[in-house]
Amino acid sequence: MRYLSTRNKSVRFSAADAITLGLARDGGLFVPEILPRLTLNSIKSMCDMSYQQRTVYVMSPFLDDFTASEIGTFASKAYSSTSFDVPEIAPIRAVDDATFFLELWHGPTSAFKDMALQMLPHLLTASLTKKAEKKDVCILVATSGDTGKAALEGFKNVDRTKILVFYPRDGVSDVQKLQMVTQNGDNVGVCAVEGNFDDAQNGVKEIFSDEALREELAAKGYFLSSANSINWGRLLPQIVYYISAYCDLVKTKRIAAGDSVNVCVPTGNFGNILAAYYAKAMGLPIAKLICASNSNNVLTDFINTGTYNRNREFFTTISPSMDILISSNLERLLFEFSGKDDSETRRYMEQLNKSGSYTVGPIVKKRLDEHFWGGYCDDVKTKLVIEAVYQKYNYLIDPHTAVGYDVLNHYRHDTGDTAPAVIASTASPYKFCDSVLSALGEKTDESGLALIDRLAALTGTTPPRPLTELKNKKVRFSQSTPKEEMKQIVEGFLK
Ligand SMILES: *Cc1c(COP(=O)(O)O)cnc(C)c1O
Numbered sequence: 001m002r003y004l005s006t007r008n009k010s011v012r013f014s015a016a017d018a019i020t021l022g023l024a025r026d027g028g029l030f031v032p033e034i035l036p037r038l039t040l041n042s043i044k045s046m047c048d049m050s051y052q053q054r055t056v057y058v059m060s061p062f063l064d065d066f067t068a069s070e071i072g073t074f075a076s077k078a079y080s081s082t083s084f085d086v087p088e089i090a091p092i093r094a095v096d097d098a099t100f101f102l103e104l105w106h107g108p109t110s111a112f113k114d115m116a117l118q119m120l121p122h123l124l125t126a127s128l129t130k131k132a133e134k135k136d137v138c139i140l141v142a143t144s145g146d147t148g149k150a151a152l153e154g155f156k157n158v159d160r161t162k163i164l165v166f167y168p169r170d171g172v173s174d175v176q177k178l179q180m181v182t183q184n185g186d187n188v189g190v191c192a193v194e195g196n197f198d199d200a201q202n203g204v205k206e207i208f209s210d211e212a213l214r215e216e217l218a219a220k221g222y223f224l225s226s227a228n229s230i231n232w233g234r235l236l237p238q239i240v241y242y243i244s245a246y247c248d249l250v251k252t253k254r255i256a257a258g259d260s261v262n263v264c265v266p267t268g269n270f271g272n273i274l275a276a277y278y279a280k281a282m283g284l285p286i287a288k289l290i291c292a293s294n295s296n297n298v299l300t301d302f303i304n305t306g307t308y309n310r311n312r313e314f315f316t317t318i319s320p321s322m323d324i325l326i327s328s329n330l331e332r333l334l335f336e337f338s339g340k341d342d343s344e345t346r347r348y349m350e351q352l353n354k355s356g357s358y359t360v361g362p363i364v365k366k367r368l369d370e371h372f373w374g375g376y377c378d379d380v381k382t383k384l385v386i387e388a389v390y391q392k393y394n395y396l397i398d399p400h401t402a403v404g405y406d407v408l409n410h411y412r413h414d415t416g417d418t419a420p421a422v423i424a425s426t427a428s429p430y431k432f433c434d435s436v437l438s439a440l441g442e443k444t445d446e447s448g449l450a451l452i453d454r455l456a457a458l459t460g461t462t463p464p465r466p467l468t469e470l471k472n473k474k475v476r477f478s479q480s481t482p483k484e485e486m487k488q489i490v491e492g493f494l495k
Helices: 015-021 040-046 051-062 068-078 113-117 120-130 146-155 174-181 197-208 211-219 232-251 271-282 298-305 330-337 342-355 362-371 379-393 399-415 429-439 448-459 465-472 483-493
Strands: 003-005 008-013 030-032 092-094 099-103 136-142 161-168 188-194 222-226 261-266 286-293 307-309 357-359 372-376 421-425 480-482
Touching: 003 015, 008 015, 008 342, 015 120, 015 232, 030 232, 030 330, 040 051, 040 232, 051 068, 051 232, 068 120, 092 232, 099 232, 099 399, 113 120, 113 146, 113 232, 120 146, 120 161, 120 232, 136 146, 136 197, 136 483, 146 161, 146 174, 146 188, 161 174, 161 197, 161 483, 174 429, 174 448, 174 465, 188 197, 188 483, 197 222, 197 483, 211 222, 211 483, 232 261, 232 271, 232 421, 261 271, 261 399, 271 286, 271 330, 271 421, 286 298, 286 399, 298 307, 298 372, 330 342, 330 362, 342 357, 362 372, 372 399, 379 399, 379 429, 399 421, 399 429, 429 448, 448 465, 480 483
Parallel strands: 099 421, 136 161, 136 222, 161 188, 188 480, 261 286, 261 421, 286 372
Antiparallel strands: 003 008, 003 030, 092 099, 307 357
């Protein structure tokens, strides 16, 4: 399988290239040249496999420079019983006959980012070896909260790698921040940015396109790569769990093989839902992809109107990992929907850069309508939903997942389509204790950590161990930087 850039499809890259580079030199994102075909028979044959085996089955055709046995080793390391607290890795929780939460937060950092970031370091270090790359890699991450910690956990103490994480100073929860600033490992760095997530992400993008810096770092024996969801090595492991979820629904007889399901994903950077789209494009029987946003509803408007316009007020919400106005992975979808037209894709991205907005042509819009449905849910409603789901089903969900659940209900109500639906449950409720407790009508006047105990006592549920252990950890990183000076932080880190 070869990969192309969304902004120049005339050059072909290997999987190892795409994974080590992260982003193409022309600013485009790597996409597979063709998608492997998933037949109903192959889906059926996966039903009796473990999650790790399903990973090998799905990922292998995308990674033909790796052997199945290599990928098998990566899968068993990434999805091991020491990192994940359930053997199913990504279990399904049914609350009624047709509504299935796909729990993606059983990994070391209690958010779905682990599903990809436990795998990416293995793919990346193996790619360095395959390419006989002499330089070491420095992973730069801009995080809206969950990616940073998941990347730190994935890359800590991994040979030939360093990792530096930037997070928006005022845009992450207490627990998220504490998870990052207490990170252990000899090759890690963490720094706050005085701005919001888009500032941090733009800063990182600028650093990536800085040729002089590239040469300076190369002289020191480093090159930069990304663990953001723009890296193909992040997206690929995410395709697996949608297929795996479908297999589990078949296996437990909730659906028959071949039945269509809808998939609803609380969305920020458009990575997770794009993985679901790829699963659909490969042949997984998904009918609608329901894109759920919070008050930063730029994607809802885009899906409904065909105009993407980031010129709008930015809201800090209780689902901070979705507080994003530029959804980077959308570029991959534009490329697919324009019939792999790199100049059309480039044009949209140039307009976005210049004026903050673009409008897609009729063909792209038609495809959007065919595959996607968009809706959003504000903070007030999000809290009501957390409370309602807890009361009705005795099931605790986090604010991101609550946004997904609410938008699925909108969809069902507006369209009358009540087909079985999978909701991506993207974080443990314990990661957002203050919002969850306040949704349940409790006081939240204590620190984030005390609230973990309070939520456990109130609901009789067990918090994830890595979160309860935070209280014994030392703060290692307290640096903060204006957004204009992120480059200097990188230079200092790689001195
Ligand atoms: C990252 C994240 C999201 C958004 O995922 P994207 O791939 O950026 O769309 C949603 N919920 C949680 C909890 C997250 O960490």
